[in-house]
Amino acid sequence: MGDSPAEYIHMVQRLIEECIIFEMNKEECMEALSKHADIKPVITSTVWKELEKENKDFFDAYAQRRDERESRQRIHKMRLDSDTNSK
Structure with a gap:
């Protein structure tokens, strides 16, 4: 985990981008990050939704x-x- 909430969010964003490279949908990404990076699904979902808003x-x-x-x-x-x- 990063030193600040902003760093943590950026780390989650980078991990989501890796999931996208592997053509995962949001649910698959939430499951993968929960299992492999110990990131709560609600965090992944929230960051994913923000990325969707910014990159419709x-x-x-x-x-x-x-x-x-x-x-x-x-x-x-x-x-x-x-x-x-x-x-």
């Missing part, structure tokens, strides 16, 4: 990319399941 366009595009990726993954899984069941 980025987070809108980020959510859309995540949704599209999840849709592709579901379709791929359905195809694999279909191929497996047809054999």
Whole structure:
């Protein structure tokens, strides 16, 4: 933990940015930071919400990319399941 509340918030922000690199959503990030960095989920959620306010366009595009990726993954899984069941 940093020496001041501002340093702590900046550390949480940097960790959230790392979660974003790994394409995590807010809930996944909250869980990861709670488990691996001992940061309370309410802190992560609050900082995430502030980042969303300050960077609305980025987070809108980020959510859309995540949704599209999840849709592709579901379709791929359905195809694999279909191929497996047809054999």
